[in-house]
């Protein structure tokens with residue numbers, strides 16, 4: 001049976017939420033103060049009809065909105081959207097007892113996302129390629145996307161043709177596409193074995209037709225037509241196939257700017273969870289840097305970039321699992337600044353070591369305000385002061401937000 005509900009707020013995943021006698025009900029694609037008819041099952045409500053519409057509602061940009069799991073907030077106007085994202089950060093800090101000033105969100109523009117991880121599946125008739133439908137494994141076959149760079153969306157039809165020969169029937173692959181300065185870097189995992197000369201020839205043809213920078217299938221590089229090079233600051237680096245890089249180059253520039261400004265007077269810096277050197281390489285233009293990371297290939301990217309670059313200060317790389325074995329407070333004594341950019345889970349134990357260290361400045365970068373607030377709480381309890389918190393949007397229309405926080409002691 002359909003219920004009539006009045007939405008009270010947006011929950012942390014961007015769904016409208018209202019409190020009922022039996023607890024909260026989340027109704028995706030609704031907005032605060034809207035009166036709706038919804039089919040409610042447990043905590044989930046499926047929107048059937050909008051009875052009263054919020055003034056903050058606007059027309060979504062994309063035909064897939066509502067189906068595709070990539071976006072949850074295209075229907076919210078720009079001002080309310082940015083304020084909601086900022087509020088997520090404010091609330092995350094408040095939940096740790098921290099009433100800190102949070103700056104305005106630095107917005108993302110449409111069509112700027114340079115990295116996408118899509119799923120592909122071959123059915124009897126076709127190849128589906130796109131993001132998954134929310135909370136399911138169904139693929140929404142992407143025909144358009146206002147978030148991704150146009151260069152990525154443009155190649156999807158031909159990429160489907162290539163996947164048709166690479167996927168087994170009902171087979172599923174993960175397709176990572178990165179737009180580099182030199183063309184697209186495409187990395188396909190989960191394809192059939194590529195050994196026959198015929199298949200190799202077809203891959204080479206596809207690479208040429210799509211003018212791909214590099215094509216990697218099941219971990220093996222099959223064609224490098226152009227070096228898939230990125231510039232971190234002004235230092236060139238070639239990330240490994242499928243490697244993590246920040247989602248937009250615009251957000252990356254803002255993050256690098258914040259990190260560089262915070263570390264301006266430092267001469268010895270540790271870049272923890274360094275990835276392929278997004279911060280290490282620009283920082284090395286002015287200071288000695290130790291890059292610490294678990295992924296060997298990412299550290300290889302840094303080492304290679306350092307060997308090719310001119311005029312950098314010494315850079316050391318250290319492979320270490322910072323969850324199991326964080327850099328100790330004693331090891332940290334040699335640094336006057338630390339950059340800390342863990343995955344979504346945060347870096348609790350590393351933050352606790354930092355809290356006991358004498359490092360003067362810490363720049364914490366995170367795509368998860370909840371774990372960032374937890375880790376910042378440890379640092380504050382250890383004597384740091386929070387100087388600045390800036391949310392940076394690089395996940396347009398989704399519920400996610402990047403944050404950079406500067407702390408000092």
Ligand SMILES: C[S@@+](CC[C@H](N)C(=O)[O-])C[C@H]1O[C@@H](n2cnc3c(N)ncnc32)[C@H](O)[C@@H]1O
Nearest residue numbers: 273274275278293294295321322323341342343
């Ligand atoms: C959010 S990314 C940041 C990378 C880099 N700072 C950048 O901006 O491109 C997090 C990084 O942490 C690394 N990582 C994940 N778990 C780790 C662990 N337990 N120990 C060390 N590094 C880890 C990942 O390989 C990834 O490179």
